[in-house]
Amino acid sequence: MLKAILYKEWIKLRWYALLAVLVTTGVAAYCLLRMDRAVTLRGAGHIWEVMVLKNAIFIDYLQFVPLLAGVLTALVQFMPEMQRKCLKLTLHLPCSQQRMVFTMLAAGVLVLVACFAVNVLVMLAYLTTVLPAGLTLNILSAAAPWYLAGLAGYLLTAWVCLEPTWRVRVAGLLVGALVVRVYFLSAVPHAYDSFLPWLAVFTLALSLLSWLSVTRFKAGRQD
Amino acid sequence: MTRLSRFFLYFILVVLAVWQLPWCYAFLTVKAAPQRFVMYSSLLGDFLLTGYEEGIGLTRHDTQGRSYTEQEVDSLLPMFYMRQLVADERFPDSLFGQPVSPREVQQTSFNFRMRPSAVNAPASGIYFLLESRPKRVELQMPDDAFRFTDEGVEFIVMETNTLDAGKSTRFTEALLAKGFRFPPRRVAGNPTTMKEYDNGYLLLDADGRLFHFKRVAGQPYVKALPLPEGVEARHVFVTEFRDHKLLGFLVDSRHRLHVVRADGSIAETGIPAYDPERDDFTIFGNQFDWTVRVASPGMTHYYALRADDYSLLKTFDMPVDGGEIPGLSFTSPYDQYVRPRF
Numbered sequence: 087m088l089k090a091i092l093y094k095e096w097i098k099l100r101w102y103a104l105l106a107v108l109v110t111t112g113v114a115a116y117c118l119l120r121m122d123r124a125v126t127l128r129g130a131g132h133i134w135e136v137m138v139l140k141n142a143i144f145i146d147y148l149q150f151v152p153l154l155a156g157v158l159t160a161l162v163q164f165m166p167e168m169q170r171k172c173l174k175l176t177l178h179l180p181c182s183q184q185r186m187v188f189t190m191l192a193a194g195v196l197v198l199v200a201c202f203a204v205n206v207l208v209m210l211a212y213l214t215t216v217l218p219a220g221l222t223l224n225i226l227s228a229a230a231p232w233y234l235a236g237l238a239g240y241l242l243t244a245w246v247c248l249e250p251t252w253r254v255r256v257a258g259l260l261v262g263a264l265v266v267r268v269y270f271l272s273a274v275p276h277a278y279d280s281f282l283p284w285l286a287v288f289t290l291a292l293s294l295l296s297w298l299s300v301t302r303f304k305a306g307r308q309d
Numbered sequence: 310m311t312r313l314s315r316f317f318l319y320f321i322l323v324v325l326a327v328w329q330l331p332w333c334y335a336f337l338t339v340k341a342a343p344q345r346f347v348m349y350s351s352l353l354g355d356f357l358l359t360g361y362e363e364g365i366g367l368t369r370h371d372t373q374g375r376s377y378t379e380q381e382v383d384s385l386l387p388m389f390y391m392r393q394l395v396a397d398e399r400f401p402d403s404l405f406g407q408p409v410s411p412r413e414v415q416q417t418s419f420n421f422r423m424r425p426s427a428v429n430a431p432a433s434g435i436y437f438l439l440e441s442r443p444k445r446v447e448l449q450m451p452d453d454a455f456r457f458t459d460e461g462v463e464f465i466v467m468e469t470n471t472l473d474a475g476k477s478t479r480f481t482e483a484l485l486a487k488g489f490r491f492p493p494r495r496v497a498g499n500p501t502t503m504k505e506y507d508n509g510y511l512l513l514d515a516d517g518r519l520f521h522f523k524r525v526a527g528q529p530y531v532k533a534l535p536l537p538e539g540v541e542a543r544h545v546f547v548t549e550f551r552d553h554k555l556l557g558f559l560v561d562s563r564h565r566l567h568v569v570r571a572d573g574s575i576a577e578t579g580i581p582a583y584d585p586e587r588d589d590f591t592i593f594g595n596q597f598d599w600t601v602r603v604a605s606p607g608m609t610h611y612y613a614l615r616a617d618d619y620s621l622l623k624t625f626d627m628p629v630d631g632g633e634i635p636g637l638s639f640t641s642p643y644d645q646y647v648r649p650r651f
Contacts, residue, residue, distance in 0.1 A: 131467040134454055138435045139500065184310055218465055220434045220456060231647075264325050271639050271647045276431035281639075281648040294314040301311050 087181040088189050095163065095193035102162045103197045106155045107204050110148075114205045117145040118212045130216055137221050141274050143228045145209070149273070152202060152236030153266065159194050160243030168247055173303065187300050191293045194240055202233045224275035231278045234289050235269035241292035242266070248299035250307045258295075265292075324637065331636030342630065348593060349600040349613035349623065350385040351405070356600075356611055356625045357382055372625050388414055388595035405597065417596035419550040421558075428544065428585045429644030437500035441507040441523045441530075448502040451524075455480070457492045483529035484522065490515040497545040497557065504549045511545040511557050511569065519545065521556060521573065534573045544585045545569075550594075560585050568619055579621025580612050587643060598622065604629070 121144040125133055136142040167173050176190075177183050206226065213222040242262035249255045269285070272278070278285065345360035355371040359382065362368050369377045380397075383390040387401055391414045394400040403409060435454050443449060453464045453473055461481030464473040484491075494517060498510035509523020509530070519534040519542055534556075536542060541562040548557045556569040564582040567575050580601055583590055589604040594616060601612040609629050613622040639647050 129468065130470070131450060131452060134435065134467050135437070135450060138433050138437070138454070216470055218435065218454075218456070218470065224433055261321060261325065264329060265321065268639060272645065274431065274645045275433065277645055277647045279431065280646065291317055294310075294317045297310055298314040298318060301314075 087179065088185060091176075091181075091186055091189045092193050095190055098163055098166070099159065099193065099197050102159065103201065106159065106197070106201045110151050110155050110201055110205050111208050113148050113151045114145065114208055117147050118209065120144065122212070122216075125216055133216070134221065137217075137224060141224075143225050143273065143275060145225055145229060146273070148205075148229065149232055149270070152198075152205075152233045153239040153269075155201060156198055156236035156239030156241075157243045159198055160240045160247055163190070163194050164244055164247035173248070173300075177300070177304065183300070183304075184297065187297055188293065191241065191244060191296055194244065195237060195293075198236055198240055202236060205233075227276045227279060228273050230282055231269045231285065234282075234285055235266055238266055238269060238289045238292055241289070241296065245292070245295035245299055248296050248303065250299070250303045251309050253309065254299075254302070254307075328637040328639070331634040332638075335634055345627070347600070347602065347611050347625065347627070348386055348389055349598055349611070351598045351613075351622075352387070353385050354623070356613065356623065357385060388418055388597065389593065391415075391418075409596075414595065415551070417552045417594075419548075419552075419592070419594045421546075421548060421550075421590075421592040421594070423546060423585060423590045425585065425587055425589065425643040426641075426645055429646070431645065432496075436496060436498060436510070438509065438522075438524045439500060439502070439507040440525075440527065441509055442525050448504065448507055450500075450502060457496065459492050461485075461491055480529045483531045484520070487520065487531045487533050488518070489520055489531065489533075490518075495542075495545055497547050499547055499549060505551060506549055506553070508547050508549050508556055511547050511559075513542050513545060517542055519559065519569075519575075532573060534569065534575065537567075537575055537577070540565075540567065540575070552596075576619055578619040579614055581610075581624075 121133065124144075133144070137144075167176070176186060179186065206229075209225065209229075210222070213225060217225075239262075242258070242265060246255050246258040246262060249258055343360060343362065345358050347356050347358050349356050353371060355373065357369065357371055357377065359367070359369050369379065369382050371377070377385065383393050383397070384399065387394055387404065387409075391400060391411055395411050400411060401409065434456050436456065437451055437454055439448055439451060452468065453466050453476070455462050455464045455477075457463075462477060462484065464476040464480065465471065466473050489512070491514070493512045493514050495513040496510055497512075499508075507523065509521065511534075512520045512522050514520060519536055521530075521532040521534055523530045540559075542559050543562050544560040546558045548555050554571055556571055556573070559567040559569055559575060560583060561567065564584050566578045566580045566583045568578055569575055578601075580603065583603050584605075587605060589602075591602040591604075593600045597616050599614040599616055599619075601614060603610040603612070607629055609627045611625040611627070613624075614620065615622055635651065638650055641650060
């Protein structure tokens with residue numbers, strides 16, 4: 087049954103997943119292209135200097151792209167579910183409701199992780215040719231909270247989408263906006279290093295909120 | 310599961326409240342703290358406080374409360390207001406029995422600032438070693454960068470992102486020959502061309518011993534700088550002041566500030582305590598005295614030091630109304646890390 091759920095989610099997300107990979111990787115590639123242009127025009131030394139002395143990371147355009155990808159993933163996955171009342175049918179399937187809900191969320195998370203992994207691989211492929219390991223890590227460490235924000239954005243939007251009442255949806259949006267702010271407090275390389283494992287656990291725990299919405303949906307809460 | 314989910318939502322709400330409510334309150338009730346500029350005057354033998362007071366305007370007075378006019382302050386701080394005194398044709402020919410000239414003032418005056426956020430910051434581990442005896446007058450950034458490993462120092466050619474094995478070996482051997490033990494605990498330097506000359510780096514090796522490391526005519530220059538008895542170095546800062554008298558500053562494990570002279574000798578200053586990880590630190594120095602500001606949380610300390618032997622002349626403490634509201638914060642003015650803290 088869970089395989090069937092995963093397949094159902096894949097059917098919903100496959101074209102969006104392709105678009106997300108193309109767009110996010112496109113933005114990452116554009117950042118690298120700008121960096122490569124700077125290398126050509128001003129020399130690799132200039133890039134190293136501004137990275138070391140001014141904490142430049144050259145991928146600033148990418149900052150909110152994973153978040154946007156996460157939010158859109160949740161909208162693509164759960165908006166039709168709620169509009170067509172498919173969730174009601176899903177919850178009547180002969181399978182644990184919790185397992186089904188979390189499998190649906192896992193499908194979205196896996197799509198995003200795959201998308202972000204492609205981004206990172208593209209960045210690694212270029213950065214390792216022009217930068218030493220330390221400076222490549224600088225860039226990836228600055229991007230790590232942005233990618234976690236993508237997952238947080240997905241799980242928080244899923245929570246809001248699955249919520250049956252507009253009153254709690256609006257409150258959820260406000261809470262979500264404040265939670266997401268935590269991921270964008272600094273773009274200094276390695277600033278999040280010690281906090282990142284805790285932030286990752288917290289991000290995954292955000293999936294619990296969707297279960298709250300589903301229980302309210304099951305209880306028949308309405309505006 | 311429902312109970313756990315509800316508990317997690319309450320946890321998020323509490324965290325957001327403890328984080329955002331104090332921030333909102335501080336944002337809405339923020340008031341400009343009165344700023345005072347404090348300098349020691351050797352002519353007066355006291356600190357001069359210049360600042361703006363609500364309802365009064367600009368005030369200039371000493372720690373005893375005596376008020377001074379703008380012209381009097383200029384005359385009492387001739388090293389600091391040298392240009393104004395020269396423009397007014399009031400710059401003295403001599404001070405304390407020594408002849409002084411505007412050029413000499415320019416050569417011997419300096420300021421130095423170190424913020425805790427610069428000390429408590431992640432480091433990339435990549436450094437640039439400038440040529441300290443360049444053929445041209447202006448300094449130039451090198452074509453390579455270096456990093457320390459557990460075994461030595463590695464130079465990487467930036468254009469090709471490849472290791473310069475020969476140079477790495479040469480510089481590693483020079484360091485090892487002077488007894489340096491890798492990896493260093495601290496690496497301090499100012500790798501910029503926006504200065505008149507280059508003093509290279511001050512290094513604390515794995516055993517906490519101090520070394521001066523620079524590049525002279527393409528060759529490694531390494532000098533071990535013996536620390537005074539009982540001094541355990543924690544932080545080092547390189548300086549490149551115009552008078553070439555100093556290599557830098559050193560702070561030991563007991564928060565004592567030491568001066569590293571150009572000849573490598575180390576002298577303790579009269580400053581009772583300075584913690585680079587917590588205090589904002591500023592020096593305005595001239596050939597006669599230094600005004601040192603150590604801004605700790607809740608209190609700003611001002612110290613006047615003699616410029617020749619760094620002994621303490623006078624102190625002045627000014628309480629700071631932090632006005633901070635207790636709460637959760639993820640960032641801090643004292644470091645560049647993001648992590649929760651109360």
